[in-house]
Ligand SMILES: Nc1nc2c(ncn2[C@@H]2O[C@H](COP(=O)(O)OP(=O)(O)OP(=O)(O)O)[C@@H](O)[C@H]2O)c(=O)[nH]1
């Protein structure tokens with residue numbers, strides 16, 4: 001082809017482009033255009049170009065993010081409420097992004113304080129609900145024998161009321177359900193951490209609208225001051241034998257409940273209190289919706305490697321929010337608490353083990369997850385140990401357990417066998433059953449485990465890509 005023909009061809013293509021491009025057509029100069037009209041047209045053209053460039057940049061940014069996400073490891077934490085998903089996430093963050101985790105310590109101070117006051121409220125409500133014991137042999141109008149104790153506890157209750165009202169204010173500021181649940185409930189992405197004074201360096205300017213207001217900061221200061229002033233009363237309340245007996249009669253076992261800090265009152269109520277890692281991992285905040293965390297490893301062994309971890313709310317009403325995350329997940333960490341004698345908070349007729357098994361069956365059978373690594377964490381092993389040591393019989397709650405020995409190895413094996421059987425029967429394709437026994441509040445062993453699990457997922461994915 002000679003250069004003339006080539007040139008003609010190029011011009012034709014250019015002409016065709018300008019004829020078909022609606023952008024060019026729209027801003028083409030009309031015949032007899034006045035100077036004013038020309039200025040307006042050129043200005044409109046420049047504006048339209050700016051918008052178009054912005055759209056292109058946004059698209060490129062989205063494409064980059066999608067690529068980045070594809071390269072990163074994508075993990076989903078699943079399990080019923082209180083199974084320990086958020087606690088495992090904290091261990092991941094301690095393991096891979098320790099300095100970022102460190103910056104959040106300020107947030108957990110208020111959460112631990114609120115958890116502590118929540119236990120005080122539980123005690124007071126059990127006390128309020130307890131009927132006066134009347135001995136039928138005593139003459140009428142004789143005060144009950146325990147009246148002085150009760151009077152003393154009532155006085156204590158009164159003295160604690162300013163603390164309780166500050167707690168209500170702070171809880172209202174954070175919680176999406178400040179009265180309906182015993183826990184602090186936060187909605188994913190609601191900026192609750194920034195309301196507690198955490199400034200996330202990765203935040204967008206839009207999100208930074210959630211910085212604590214003056215009254216929010218005052219509430220937090222009030223909480224710390226009130227707690228310090230109420231320290232001795234709380235210690236006295238928790239140590240009171242009458243209260244201990246009352247709790248035991250009502251089968252309220254506070255030390256095994258989430259967010260238990262009553263044994264640490266003097267430390268937590270002191271003015272210079274700063275939460276330890278152990279406090280943070282034991283702190284209870286209920287997740288509502290799905291919180292996705294983007295981690296870029298800071299530690300030498302994995303520096304720069306990225307992963308997205310989605311931490312979901314496990315309560316029954318939240319489970320529908322999990323499904324969109326099934327699409328592109330590489331590994332599921334399934335949290336199964338080793339609890340056989342507890343009921344769901346949202347439905348006290350349903351045993352936790354039965355509920356966990358129901359979720360497990362659905363996850364195993366889900367075709368969207370057929371190629372996904374699933375790793376089970378049989379969690380809360382420490383609580384299982386304490387429950388069995390206290391003499392609670394498994395077969396009282398789980399008849400199929402039969403007369404097997406009532407000890408940790410046999411109970412964990414029973415759990416494992418049931419999970420394994422469903423996994424084998426329901427998985428759409430054969431896949432290995434991988435499980436670990438954990439206590440997510442034991443940060444040393446859990447950090448080591450999550451690092452090993454992370455490495456295992458990478459190895460598994462590499463092997464798979466080799467096979468393809
Ligand atoms: N003793 C003990 N407590 C644990 C263990 N794992 C988690 N916890 C505590 O149990 C409570 C609930 O744990 P979370 O991690 O908040 O539970 P979750 O699965 O995220 O619950 P939702 O957000 O409601 O779905 C917290 O106070 C944890 O500190 C464990 O292995 N042993």
Ligand SMILES: [Mg+2]
Nearest residue numbers: 085086286287
């Ligand atoms: Mg959670």
